[in-house]
Amino acid sequence: MVPLAIKSGTTPNCNGVKTLLRTTSTQMRNPQFNQLSWWLVSGDPTGEKAGCGGPGLVTRFLRLCLAFILHPNLTCSYVLHMLVLMGPCTWIWPYLSIFSDSLYALSGTRKHLERITSVGPRPVGSRENEVLTVNFLLEQIEHIKAISASGPNSVTVDVQRPTGSYKIPGGFTSYCKVSNIAVRLEPKAGAQHLMLANCHFDTVANSPGASDDAVSCAVMLEVLRSLASLSTPLRHGAVFLFNGAEETSLQASHGFITQHPWAKQVRAFINLEAVGVGGKELVFQTGPENPWLIQAYNHAAKHPFASVVGQEIFQSRLIPSDTDFRIYRDFGNIPGIDLAFIENGFIYHTKYDTPDRILTDSIQRAGDNILAVLKHLVMSKELADSSEYAHGNMVFFDLLGMVVVAYPDHVGTIINYMTAIATFLYLFKKCFHPSNMGGRYVNELACATVAVILRFFHALVDPSHSACLSVFLLQGVRRLEVGELYFDVSLLLWCGALVYFTANGLCSAYVPMLMVAFPLATKLLLAREFKLRGASVKYSVLYQLGLALPYVHFMFLIWLVFEVFTPTLGRSNIYLPDVVLATIVTLTILFFSSFFLHFIYLARSTKWLLAGLGTVFTVFLLLVSCGMFFPYTADPSGPRPKRVFIQHTTRIFHDLDGQVESRDSGLWINSVDYTGMQHITPIIPEINDTIMTNCQEDRPFCGYPWFRSDKSNWYLPAPEVSPKSPVEFQLLSKEETKWGTVKMTFEVKGPSHMSLYLMLHRGASLSSWWFGDATPQLYLAREYSIFYTHGLDAPAWNFWFEIQPPREEGPEGMISVAISSHYYFGEDQRTVQLDDMLQRFPKWAFPSSWVSTYHMYRY
Numbered sequence: 001m002v003p004l005a006i007k008s009g010t011t012p013n014c015n016g017v018k019t020l021l022r023t024t025s026t027q028m029r030n031p032q033f034n035q036l037s038w039w040l041v042s043g044d045p046t047g048e049k050a051g052c053g054g055p056g057l058v059t060r061f062l063r064l065c066l067a068f069i070l071h072p073n074l075t076c077s078y079v080l081h082m083l084v085l086m087g088p089c090t091w092i093w094p095y096l097s098i099f100s101d102s103l104y105a106l107s108g109t110r111k112h113l114e115r116i117t118s119v120g121p122r123p124v125g126s127r128e129n130e131v132l133t134v135n136f137l138l139e140q141i142e143h144i145k146a147i148s149a150s151g152p153n154s155v156t157v158d159v160q161r162p163t164g165s166y167k168i169p170g171g172f173t174s175y176c177k178v179s180n181i182a183v184r185l186e187p188k189a190g191a192q193h194l195m196l197a198n199c200h201f202d203t204v205a206n207s208p209g210a211s212d213d214a215v216s217c218a219v220m221l222e223v224l225r226s227l228a229s230l231s232t233p234l235r236h237g238a239v240f241l242f243n244g245a246e247e248t249s250l251q252a253s254h255g256f257i258t259q260h261p262w263a264k265q266v267r268a269f270i271n272l273e274a275v276g277v278g279g280k281e282l283v284f285q286t287g288p289e290n291p292w293l294i295q296a297y298n299h300a301a302k303h304p305f306a307s308v309v310g311q312e313i314f315q316s317r318l319i320p321s322d323t324d325f326r327i328y329r330d331f332g333n334i335p336g337i338d339l340a341f342i343e344n345g346f347i348y349h350t351k352y353d354t355p356d357r358i359l360t361d362s363i364q365r366a367g368d369n370i371l372a373v374l375k376h377l378v379m380s381k382e383l384a385d386s387s388e389y390a391h392g393n394m395v396f397f398d399l400l401g402m403v404v405v406a407y408p409d410h411v412g413t414i415i416n417y418m419t420a421i422a423t424f425l426y427l428f429k430k431c432f433h434p435s436n437m438g439g440r441y442v443n444e445l446a447c448a449t450v451a452v453i454l455r456f457f458h459a460l461v462d463p464s465h466s467a468c469l470s471v472f473l474l475q476g477v478r479r480l481e482v483g484e485l486y487f488d489v490s491l492l493l494w495c496g497a498l499v500y501f502t503a504n505g506l507c508s509a510y511v512p513m514l515m516v517a518f519p520l521a522t523k524l525l526l527a528r529e530f531k532l533r534g535a536s537v538k539y540s541v542l543y544q545l546g547l548a549l550p551y552v553h554f555m556f557l558i559w560l561v562f563e564v565f566t567p568t569l570g571r572s573n574i575y576l577p578d579v580v581l582a583t584i585v586t587l588t589i590l591f592f593s594s595f596f597l598h599f600i601y602l603a604r605s606t607k608w609l610l611a612g613l614g615t616v617f618t619v620f621l622l623l624v625s626c627g628m629f630f631p632y633t634a635d636p637s638g639p640r641p642k643r644v645f646i647q648h649t650t651r652i653f654h655d656l657d658g659q660v661e662s663r664d665s666g667l668w669i670n671s672v673d674y675t676g677m678q679h680i681t682p683i684i685p686e687i688n689d690t691i692m693t694n695c696q697e698d699r700p701f702c703g704y705p706w707f708r709s710d711k712s713n714w715y716l717p718a719p720e721v722s723p724k725s726p727v728e729f730q731l732l733s734k735e736e737t738k739w740g741t742v743k744m745t746f747e748v749k750g751p752s753h754m755s756l757y758l759m760l761h762r763g764a765s766l767s768s769w770w771f772g773d774a775t776p777q778l779y780l781a782r783e784y785s786i787f788y789t790h791g792l793d794a795p796a797w798n799f800w801f802e803i804q805p806p807r808e809e810g811p812e813g814m815i816s817v818a819i820s821s822h823y824y825f826g827e828d829q830r831t832v833q834l835d836d837m838l839q840r841f842p843k844w845a846f847p848s849s850w851v852s853t854y855h856m857y858r859y
Contacts, residue, residue, distance in 0.1 A: 180255060181241070236378045278359050282340055
């Protein structure tokens with residue numbers, strides 16, 4: 001399926017292609033080319049009759065390719081020239097305004113986006129989130145309800161304020177009266193089965209959240225309007241959930257799927273998310289085990305963009321992020337599709353995430369896809385009994401965003417093993433060729449394989465001598481045979497990866513399958529040509545054409561990896577990004593060069609190639625060593641800010657008698673990336689290594705108010721903070737139970753974001769508590785963490801836990817309890833000292849700041 005249609009009167013800029021055709025035509029008018037080749041290329045003498053993308057150009061391009069095949073003397077530069085000039089045309093097409101047949105209304109979406117983000121950041125509990133945004137959404141929904149009242153479908157609105165708690169990775173979360181706006185669209189006769197569409201309108205502190213996730217809510221409003229205005233009744237119903245607490249450990253979606261009465265009728269869902277700002281929305285998770293969903297997306301989406309590789313990378317937890325997909329999957333036991341904007345992740349969760357950075361075409365693409373897929377699903381028979389179609393996972397990937405290839409994983413397993421068997425038969429046949437008797441070929445293949453593997457590892461230590469390994473291991477082998485040998489080695493290694501991925505149940509095994517099947521088929525088809533003429537131009541062109549599809553798709557995947565991982569590593573201090581990215585680059589070069597080593601050894605001379613590669617390596621090494629590539633910029637057209645968290649915090653520690661044993665206050669600074677403060681210290685000298693903090697092991701979470709307390713931090717002394725809404729922490733009761741435990745009940749009043757940390761002392765154990773399923777969950781195998789959030793008009797936070805006391809209580813007591821509070825909005829968010837420090841940061845830094853407190857008690 002090719003979903004893109006050229007808008008009338010719109011022609012992509014492909015002057016370079018026309019220029020190439022005219023240049024080629026001029027060259028081929030030379031008498032050495034016959035009349036047939038002239039017709040093959042030009043078609044018409046002026047070269048002006050066919051526009052870019054029209055049938056004339058396609059025909060001429062195919063004729064040009066045929067001319068290359070028929071005329072080996074035509075140099076490869078024309079092929080490279082064509083690829084270079086066609087590249088921009090191919091990659092620009094998916095982004096062009098070519099939506100003339102769209103049913104999705106774009107104008108309203110942009111207005112909704114501007115209106116939602118105009119109130120600024122929208123943390124949970126803020127007036128901006130709980131009142132202003134909620135009222136705007138309800139106003140728009142009521143308008144849609146009014147204009148669709150006379151139609152065959154009905155609209156029902158419900159505002160939910162759920163309360164609950166549940167386990168999250170690393171601890172628990174608890175919430176009270178967070179906001180959900182649920183809109184039910186169904187035939188007036190009613191519907192038993194519902195399709196869920198989910199977005200969230202809350203944001204992290206200090207970010208307007210245009211892409212994460214206001215644009216998705218704006219798109220959903222217009223999709224709701226379009227479906228509600230249909231003149232025919234829907235087959236099934238749809239629920240549009242605008243949830244107001246996603247950034248707080250996915251709380252609102254949990255409240256809906258576990259508590260709302262409509263949730264029991266939901267059969268599948270679509271979740272709209274973002275890990276970047278704009279671009280194309282990627283399907284990076286589906287299922288589990290419901291292939292009909294990706295088939296529905298494949299059938300309905302106008303501009304498909306999907307990758308099972310992205311799904312397996314995300315679910316491996318290599319990307320430190322999570323979405324509502326997990327909540328609906330794990331707590332609702334329903335299948336779904338997870339879509340996210342992925343481009344320009346450098347400004348994700350920053351002040352730069354503004355509406356003007358989201359291209360109109362990105363909004364149009366998303367609206368077209370979501371409207372088409374939702375409409376298809378609510379009209380489908382599969383939604384009525386989705387469990388009947390739950391049979392295994394799907395292998396899915398798109399080809400340059402133009403068509404999605406999808407097939408069941410068991411079919412993929414068959415294809416993969418058949419490809420592997422064909423490869424082994426090919427190598428087995430060569431082993432018993434008369435010229436390879438006596439095990440000569442097997443020995444050479446083994447030596448070449450060892451040479452390739454050792455050369456990779458040896459190159460990491462001593463690049464200057466890594467090539468000597470091949471010379472040493474392959475002494476006496478003719479140059480032509482070495483070229484053939486390295487093709488077989490590449491085939492063998494890719495086949496090994498194919499078997500390993502398939503045996504481990506990875507759907508990404510389709511990638512090595514493509515990298516084995518196409519080169520093997522190309523090699524077999526060109527065997528006669530190579531035997532008769534050697535490495536002729538015709539052989540070279542056909543060989544590269546045979547590798548085009550897997551290589552272009554692999555380039556597309558590598559672009560995807562860099563698009564996601566580069567900014568992600570820039571906001572994580574867990575990994576060394578230079579090492580990770582260098583590894584990815586090295587593996588990419590190895591993968592791309594695998595089947596082209598065959599060409600290198602067939603060349604008459606490699607000195608110019610090696611000289612060119614060596615020059616490029618030397619130039620970039622010098623540039624990097626001289627520090628010319630500064631990682632951050634405040635350029636408005638493409639900012640890449642350094643992320644820093646700054647909390648003006650006051651810490652108070654109490655002893656067993658409830659008396660204050662120590663207290664301090666300061667600016668607690670966390671560097672989000674691994675460079676720490678090395679770029680900040682020259683600008684703000686006070687922030688240096690002399691004020692770096694160490695973890696205080698005898699205090700919960702190292703004695704600091706946030707989960708980053710075990711990373712590189714700086715603590716600059718400052719006056720105490722005095723929030724107008726201070727935390728009130730009270731032990732309501734402490735009693736011994738008949739089964740020998742000590743039950744302690746507490747009450748807390750404070751801001752909308754608080755965390756509870758529990759550290760048990762020697763000999764004590766936590767047997768039960770109020771949260772979740774009452775089974776305590778350790779954080780980092782050392783302490784317990786509960787993250788709490790509440791909306792407006794929430795009552796006091798009450799909870800209890802039971803402790804199995806030690807046989808002999810030490811001087812520190814049974815347990816240390818710490819409560820931290822975070823003021824993400826309002827007048828309590830700022831202090832004079834905090835504002836002064838923010839003014840001193842360079843423009844290329846994004847210091848996200850707020851006020852916090854930390855109180856510790858021992859019992």
